[in-house]
Amino acid sequence: MNSLGSTGRASVESAPGEVAAAGSPPPTAFLEVRDLRVHFPTDDGLVKSVDGLSFRLEKGRTLGIVGESGSGKSVTSLGIMGLHTAGQYGRRKAQISGEVWLDGRELLAADPDEVRRLRGREMAMIFQDPLSALHPYYTIGRQIVEAYRVHHDTDKKSARKRAIELLDRVGIPQPDQRVDSYPHEFSGGMRQRAMIAMALVNNPELLIADEPTTALDVTVQAQILDLIRDLQKEFGSAVIVITHDLGVVAELADDILVMYGGRCVERGPAEQIFYEPQHPYTWGLLGSMPRIDRDQTERLIPVKGSPPSLINLPEGCAFHPRCPYADVPKGHVTRTVRPELQQVVSGHFSACHLPQEQRTRIWTEEIAPRL
Amino acid sequence: MLAYVIRRLFAVAMMLMVVTLTTFVIFFVLPKWAGSDPAYLFAGKQTDPAAIEGIRQKLGLSDPVLVQFWNFLQGLVAGREYTNGADVTKCPAPCFGYSFRTEQEVWPQLTEAIPVTLSLAAGACVLWVVGGVAAGVVSALRRGTLWDRAAMTVALAGVSLPIYFTGLIALAVFSYQLDWISGEYAPVEEDPAQWFQTLLLPWITLALLYAAMYARLTRATMLEIMGEDYIRTARAKGLKERVVIGRHAMRSTWTPVLTLLGLDLGALLGGAVLTESTYSLPGLGRLAIDSIEGKDLPLILGVTLIAALFICVANLVVDLLYAVVDPRVRIG
Numbered sequence A: 001m002n003s004l005g006s007t008g009r010a011s012v013e014s015a016p017g018e019v020a021a022a023g024s025p026p027p028t029a030f031l032e033v034r035d036l037r038v039h040f041p042t043d044d045g046l047v048k049s050v051d052g053l054s055f056r057l058e059k060g061r062t063l064g065i066v067g068e069s070g071s072g073k074s075v076t077s078l079g080i081m082g083l084h085t086a087g088q089y090g091r092r093k094a095q096i097s098g099e100v101w102l103d104g105r106e107l108l109a110a111d112p113d114e115v116r117r118l119r120g121r122e123m124a125m126i127f128q129d130p131l132s133a134l135h136p137y138y139t140i141g142r143q144i145v146e147a148y149r150v151h152h153d154t155d156k157k158s159a160r161k162r163a164i165e166l167l168d169r170v171g172i173p174q175p176d177q178r179v180d181s182y183p184h185e186f187s188g189g190m191r192q193r194a195m196i197a198m199a200l201v202n203n204p205e206l207l208i209a210d211e212p213t214t215a216l217d218v219t220v221q222a223q224i225l226d227l228i229r230d231l232q233k234e235f236g237s238a239v240i241v242i243t244h245d246l247g248v249v250a251e252l253a254d255d256i257l258v259m260y261g262g263r264c265v266e267r268g269p270a271e272q273i274f275y276e277p278q279h280p281y282t283w284g285l286l287g288s289m290p291r292i293d294r295d296q297t298e299r300l301i302p303v304k305g306s307p308p309s310l311i312n313l314p315e316g317c318a319f320h321p322r323c324p325y326a327d328v329p330k331g332h333v334t335r336t337v338r339p340e341l342q343q344v345v346s347g348h349f350s351a352c353h354l355p356q357e358q359r360t361r362i363w364t365e366e367i368a369p370r371l
Numbered sequence B: 001m002l003a004y005v006i007r008r009l010f011a012v013a014m015m016l017m018v019v020t021l022t023t024f025v026i027f028f029v030l031p032k033w034a035g036s037d038p039a040y041l042f043a044g045k046q047t048d049p050a051a052i053e054g055i056r057q058k059l060g061l062s063d064p065v066l067v068q069f070w071n072f073l074q075g076l077v078a079g080r081e082y083t084n085g086a087d088v089t090k091c092p093a094p095c096f097g098y099s100f101r102t103e104q105e106v107w108p109q110l111t112e113a114i115p116v117t118l119s120l121a122a123g124a125c126v127l128w129v130v131g132g133v134a135a136g137v138v139s140a141l142r143r144g145t146l147w148d149r150a151a152m153t154v155a156l157a158g159v160s161l162p163i164y165f166t167g168l169i170a171l172a173v174f175s176y177q178l179d180w181i182s183g184e185y186a187p188v189e190e191d192p193a194q195w196f197q198t199l200l201l202p203w204i205t206l207a208l209l210y211a212a213m214y215a216r217l218t219r220a221t222m223l224e225i226m227g228e229d230y231i232r233t234a235r236a237k238g239l240k241e242r243v244v245i246g247r248h249a250m251r252s253t254w255t256p257v258l259t260l261l262g263l264d265l266g267a268l269l270g271g272a273v274l275t276e277s278t279y280s281l282p283g284l285g286r287l288a289i290d291s292i293e294g295k296d297l298p299l300i301l302g303v304t305l306i307a308a309l310f311i312c313v314a315n316l317v318v319d320l321l322y323a324v325v326d327p328r329v330r331i332g
């Protein structure tokens, strides 16, 4: 549809008006999330972890979802995978609305068993901490074999061959021996490689990596990111990389979506987000990003204040209590009216009351020189 | 793994040595220090001085303690003869002693009682582990429902009520009122139906005491495990919920259950004693009580040793199971 042809970009280019509203006909994009809301009823109130998120993603492209801890990134990914509804024994049910279209199928309203069959086969996930995400009592091989055999009617022997093949592909030395190791016998980096092997065993078309490097040390982080990038090229799948650190997606993502308080505040092509960001929160994220090309001792500029309560999100712009420019827009609209996503340039959207010229001026004159 | 097993076997052997020595000291040495004559104690109710002197000679109670202990150990392994001149009492291996009071070897009495207690313990154990774990799992998966609350209330009652209470009530209702249980205990190889019938209530009584604890433990463990990351991973693979629970969650639930089982098997004999005497089962527990009442010291000694062996072996089995269940234990 829309700007897909004109920019060659396939993902986050549409404004609220452009990503079709819920209820419209199926999209042409490979993955399209429309107005996703995931709310958790708790004793303290309704936690609106994700509140109206829309984006799209094509195969062969990588989307980075960035935001502070608690901004709803993991809840978003679990929502796409249909993991909020599975196994909620005795707990209060999450309230989920919106649409998730994967390859022409809508998942939120679909039969849970149908979604289960897609999990691990068409969409797979890599989690933050591979030690806790792998079963401690089963060998790596057995866990990969299991992942393969859920979706393939093969005997254990050929599944094991497939597991070894993938362990080899993700760079685990002596895979035919390590396949029989337990997770605790692997190093952190090796565990994450094994996790990636497990996720890729069925050639998924959508791969979601939720903070894939957060639990790893810096040198290993870079290796894992390289691996994900290589595999992405090789397998041609659509990839979502979730992180709280813009640096992680700097070289990986084609497009970036910045989340704040369960909503998207800015999204666009990666180079736009890095070089012409149009939202004060994104500026803050850029300021708190460790950069290798700078002196390590140089002070980072963190975003001041703490993340908002998802039960009582601040009125108006949710970022206003922490925003240094909250009082710049005339008439205090910032505190009463919530800014909608507006297109800045083609495919680049921002939700901020500041006039665009003013944002551009602040960025080029005040922020960029300090980074 | 093999080294681990050998190390554990060695530890069990050492443990049994210590228990044997302790029991020996209690029965053969302490009485002397306390100023009483072990020969009198071993004679039981006999008071004829000549008979007591005979026992002293036969047991070699005038020998140095170490010689006596050595003879005792030798008897266990190779059998021994109690001699007093021409009066010879044979006690073939394994000689756990000889009751001069009842003029019986100890070992045959033990071998008759051991299968009873093993039947009781093993049956109850299977019952409470299966029942407790199943109830715990269902409670966890139906958390907050009526079933959950009912099961946990019963579990609380089960933990709190002593055997002689539940046992007597069960006995009163099922045996005296409903007349379900009749007749004497029969060994399984002789009359399986009778064996089963006489053991059913004791099994339930004994199992009830433990099942409750296992249900609570399983429920708590299960609830914790269902929140683990690797359960989420299992779902993300596309596994059916039945497999997620039955394979991934259950696998982790067994570990704490086994740990508790290791502790309980050791203490199980205590519960078995009460159950056996409540239901008049001719097992080790009743043998222990009878021997204490009759002041039959050699028999007490024998029962004590068998009890120690029972505990050691039970713990060994559980440790080995534990190593099988938790791969992280094997290296240690």
Ligand SMILES: Nc1ncnc2c1ncn2[C@@H]1O[C@H](COP(=O)(O)OP(=O)(O)O)[C@@H](O)[C@H]1O
Pocket: A040, A042, A047, A049, A067, A068, A069, A070, A071, A072, A073, A074, A075, A076, A310
């Ligand atoms: N099952 C749940 N019940 C209640 N609140 C939840 C649940 N899952 C997540 N949340 C809340 O949703 C918010 C967003 O969580 P998450 O998506 O994990 O953040 P992050 O961006 O760090 O991944 C957090 O405040 C978290 O406490």
Ligand code: SF4
Pocket: A279, A280, A281, A317, A318, A319, A320, A321, A323, A324, A325, A326, A328, A329, A334, A339, A351, A352, A353, A354
């Ligand atoms: S709308 Fe106002 S408070 Fe929100 S980011 Fe823009 S300037 Fe800051």
Ligand SMILES: [Mg+2]
Pocket: A070, A073, A074, A075, A210, A211
């Ligand atoms: Mg997260």
